Amino acid sequence: MNESKELIIRIGGEGGEGVISAGEFITQAAARAGLHVLTFKTFPAEIRGGYAMYQLRASNDPLTSQGDGFDVMVAFNGEAYEMNKSLLREGTAFVYDGPGGDFEPENLPGVYMYPVPMTKISKGDLGSIRSKNMVALGAVAQLFSIPMERLRETIQRKFQKLGVDVVEMNLKALDMGASYVRSEIKKTDPYALQAKGVNSEDVLILSGNEAVAVGALAAGCRYYAAYPITPATEIANWLARYLPKANGVLLQEEDEIAAIASAIGASYAGAKVMTATSGPGLSLMSELLGLAGMIETPLVVVDVQRAGPSTGMPTKHEQSDLFLAAHGGHGDIPRIVLGAGSVEDCFYLTIKAFNLAEKYQVPVLLLSDTSLGIRTQGIKKPNLNNIQLTNRLTFNGNGHGNGSTHYKRYEMTESGISPMAIPGQAGGAYIATGLEHDEKSDPIYTQAGHSKMTEKRFRKLAHLEEEDFSAISWEGDDPADLGIISWGSTHGSVQEALVRLRSAGYKVAALYPHLLFPVPAIAIERFAARIPSGKILVPEVNFQGQFADLISAHTTVKPIKYPIYGGLPFNPEMIVNKVKEVLKK
Amino acid sequence: MNAQAVASPALKPKDYKSAAHPTWCPGCGDFGVLSALYQAMAQLGLELDKTVVVSGIGCSSRLPFFVKTYGFHGCHGRALPTALGIKVARPDLNVIVTGGDGDGFSIGAGHVPHIARKNVDVTYVVMDNRIYGLTKGQVSPTSHLGFVATTTPYGSLDEPVDPVTFSIVYGATFVARGFSAERNHLADLIVRGVQHKGFSIIDVVSPCPIFNKDDTFDYYKPLVKKIDDSHDPTNKGKALELAMSTSTDGKVPIGVYYEVKTPTLGERLEGLKRANKGSDTLDISAVLDTFKV
Numbered sequence: 001m002n003e004s005k006e007l008i009i010r011i012g013g014e015g016g017e018g019v020i021s022a023g024e025f026i027t028q029a030a031a032r033a034g035l036h037v038l039t040f041k042t043f044p045a046e047i048r049g050g051y052a053m054y055q056l057r058a059s060n061d062p063l064t065s066q067g068d069g070f071d072v073m074v075a076f077n078g079e080a081y082e083m084n085k086s087l088l089r090e091g092t093a094f095v096y097d098g099p100g101g102d103f104e105p106e107n108l109p110g111v112y113m114y115p116v117p118m119t120k121i122s123k124g125d126l127g128s129i130r131s132k133n134m135v136a137l138g139a140v141a142q143l144f145s146i147p148m149e150r151l152r153e154t155i156q157r158k159f160q161k162l163g164v165d166v167v168e169m170n171l172k173a174l175d176m177g178a179s180y181v182r183s184e185i186k187k188t189d190p191y192a193l194q195a196k197g198v199n200s201e202d203v204l205i206l207s208g209n210e211a212v213a214v215g216a217l218a219a220g221c222r223y224y225a226a227y228p229i230t231p232a233t234e235i236a237n238w239l240a241r242y243l244p245k246a247n248g249v250l251l252q253e254e255d256e257i258a259a260i261a262s263a264i265g266a267s268y269a270g271a272k273v274m275t276a277t278s279g280p281g282l283s284l285m286s287e288l289l290g291l292a293g294m295i296e297t298p299l300v301v302v303d304v305q306r307a308g309p310s311t312g313m314p315t316k317h318e319q320s321d322l323f324l325a326a327h328g329g330h331g332d333i334p335r336i337v338l339g340a341g342s343v344e345d346c347f348y349l350t351i352k353a354f355n356l357a358e359k360y361q362v363p364v365l366l367l368s369d370t371s372l373g374i375r376t377q378g379i380k381k382p383n384l385n386n387i388q389l390t391n392r393l394t395f396n397g398n399g400h401g402n403g404s405t406h407y408k409r410y411e412m413t414e415s416g417i418s419p420m421a422i423p424g425q426a427g428g429a430y431i432a433t434g435l436e437h438d439e440k441s442d443p444i445y446t447q448a449g450h451s452k453m454t455e456k457r458f459r460k461l462a463h464l465e466e467e468d469f470s471a472i473s474w475e476g477d478d479p480a481d482l483g484i485i486s487w488g489s490t491h492g493s494v495q496e497a498l499v500r501l502r503s504a505g506y507k508v509a510a511l512y513p514h515l516l517f518p519v520p521a522i523a524i525e526r527f528a529a530r531i532p533s534g535k536i537l538v539p540e541v542n543f544q545g546q547f548a549d550l551i552s553a554h555t556t557v558k559p560i561k562y563p564i565y566g567g568l569p570f571n572p573e574m575i576v577n578k579v580k581e582v583l584k585k
Numbered sequence: 586m587n588a589q590a591v592a593s594p595a596l597k598p599k600d601y602k603s604a605a606h607p608t609w610c611p612g613c614g615d616f617g618v619l620s621a622l623y624q625a626m627a628q629l630g631l632e633l634d635k636t637v638v639v640s641g642i643g644c645s646s647r648l649p650f651f652v653k654t655y656g657f658h659g660c661h662g663r664a665l666p667t668a669l670g671i672k673v674a675r676p677d678l679n680v681i682v683t684g685g686d687g688d689g690f691s692i693g694a695g696h697v698p699h700i701a702r703k704n705v706d707v708t709y710v711v712m713d714n715r716i717y718g719l720t721k722g723q724v725s726p727t728s729h730l731g732f733v734a735t736t737t738p739y740g741s742l743d744e745p746v747d748p749v750t751f752s753i754v755y756g757a758t759f760v761a762r763g764f765s766a767e768r769n770h771l772a773d774l775i776v777r778g779v780q781h782k783g784f785s786i787i788d789v790v791s792p793c794p795i796f797n798k799d800d801t802f803d804y805y806k807p808l809v810k811k812i813d814d815s816h817d818p819t820n821k822g823k824a825l826e827l828a829m830s831t832s833t834d835g836k837v838p839i840g841v842y843y844e845v846k847t848p849t850l851g852e853r854l855e856g857l858k859r860a861n862k863g864s865d866t867l868d869i870s871a872v873l874d875t876f877k878v
Binding site: 028031032199202203204205206210214217218222223225242244245246247248249251253254255257258259261262263264265266267268269270271273287288291295378381382384421423424425426427428429430431432433434435442443 | 605633634635637639642649650653654655656657658659660663665666667668669670671673674675677678695696698699703854857858860861862863864865867869870872873874876877878
């Protein structure tokens, strides 16, 4: 038997065939059995048909990435086989639909081949092709020691609402798959899930998107402006169910422009607001981002990035909206851009995004990405008592005359932050305007006025890094021969690569900034000081090396770019190999 | 709109006037609309601090600056969704949206049906001058076919839209037309629009004497006729018939074309919250537990 502490199972098939739900059952069962879980998925942009893939990594140790490759491949159809054939290596276990499936694999030397007639059993013996994924699940569970009791529990829980018959039918299919393996297959591979027993901790399994949504609820978001877009829609779907329970409102609007406009309106009226989108939506929102910056209204915009430009590959991974987030929109717009690197980040950084938006009265953009948004992961249940919420500085209503004649909405202060009146407050009336304005928000067109006001708006962020990001996390050797700066979900693969490199004797360190823009120059310079060679690698999933360029522009560091742009995330091995290559030079 | 947001002691029309001088040309129809708005606000007794006037961009969209209430002068074409956010976040506020035909029916046209079908309780007063004035005279979506403007030196090739007709079709629950020169009549329409619970739109004929030499006060005066009591504004078919009559007889009926009572978005949202036992102190920890393995 395999002594390894972890197992990676990949399931592939046609979209709509139950690939994702089969994977989710295994994930739930593994988590219930006390293992750490992290999933990785790809799905087609079309609603039916096309290749869908679900990969689960389960381990006794905490996980930060999807890992390299997989130990077990389960193919529901010929397309899944074709897509993964080149990845089936000596030592891989391959479970596939056969005989009676739509393909016959060639002889793959060294691969453990396990044909299971999934289609035949489901269609023939069970009378419905819909049970194919449960037959496959039973076979996989039997083959790789996925605790059957935990699996049955999760299936029962999932289907109990649909009635006893549905539960029974699914359990029967599960048993058929398992008993086929018991009677017909001789296990020769070494893989088995090393389950500890039963999970006893407060573990939550949720996706990055769900973590953003529940983070928003916890942050006090009570108005969410929605417009559907892959891969961000799940955030709206979740909040649509929960916001009314918190006396909040979610409205689906006619387009992203209406969404951001209404969110700004609601924030002007005093609410904590959010909208989430992906690249194309953020492009449409850029004009209104400038308005939020100009009228100094708190706003949170989440961008779950996908592969662009234009429609690009809507279900594929990329980190290519950083320039848009940092620079999108006309004129000089004060804004904060954050990048989430894990499912936990999605929760905590969403809360932080709200707090920063309130504190500085600026738009805050939180960048997530496809892989992170749809990835599910087991995380420790957040302790809500440790969460502090910030509210905007509001006008106190004292010392002012009637109407709009005395209140200075944009009063020149040392910090640049001015008390904000909320409609309904006596004596606080002002006209929020996208025109350049004076302290009282009256339109102005003077050189001195525009200069002073622009400086005021940017002054708010002058000490952002020291005040709010003093503990940007880094790890590794000090000094080190090479440093890695990573942002977004690339973080996880870098973390894992670092462990491998250091245990192989390399002296390396990594910095994981959550603040992306304004560029956290202090942390980056401090980090660079630990790397005498000056070799600082920035791996990111975009062609231009967007964060590397921002670092070059805003610090003295000249990073080595490591861009990939194929629609998939990094895995740890890629980082390990690249570091070795750079260090050889 | 909410009756509780009423001031005491009674404010006069001039009490709604801000210190800012209107940025409009002499003879602009928008002056009449602004006066009618002050008059209506006084008649309604709207509290200055509980009222927000929202607009986009254009000559008429400068109006919020001339009113002493809260105001929002946002992006071109986005006044309606902005107002939606304000009203939904704060149902206790009176929200009045103002703007022009370019802002509302060209760049912002995509928002009109959705605000209408949501039946958001805001009042939209459009100063329709059939021209882009702030950019010095381009054809607008309400300009007539053949209209000569700077971008249409050989005459417009496009048919105009009719805001009254499409508003009725989109499901607006209060649709009226006013005339800037008929100030008392217009003030009364604004009062009725604000009192109406739901989305009210008032398309106001508000001539631009500088850039539109076709659709002038003199042109309109003989055409404008007040809708008489025989019209039943609750009858959608009749309302549409009246709206479309302009294209046959050339007359411009002013008054309420259509008015119907249906639940507002605010009322529906309240119902949704009640049905979900909406609470200001929702137990987020329990919500997190729904993700427990």
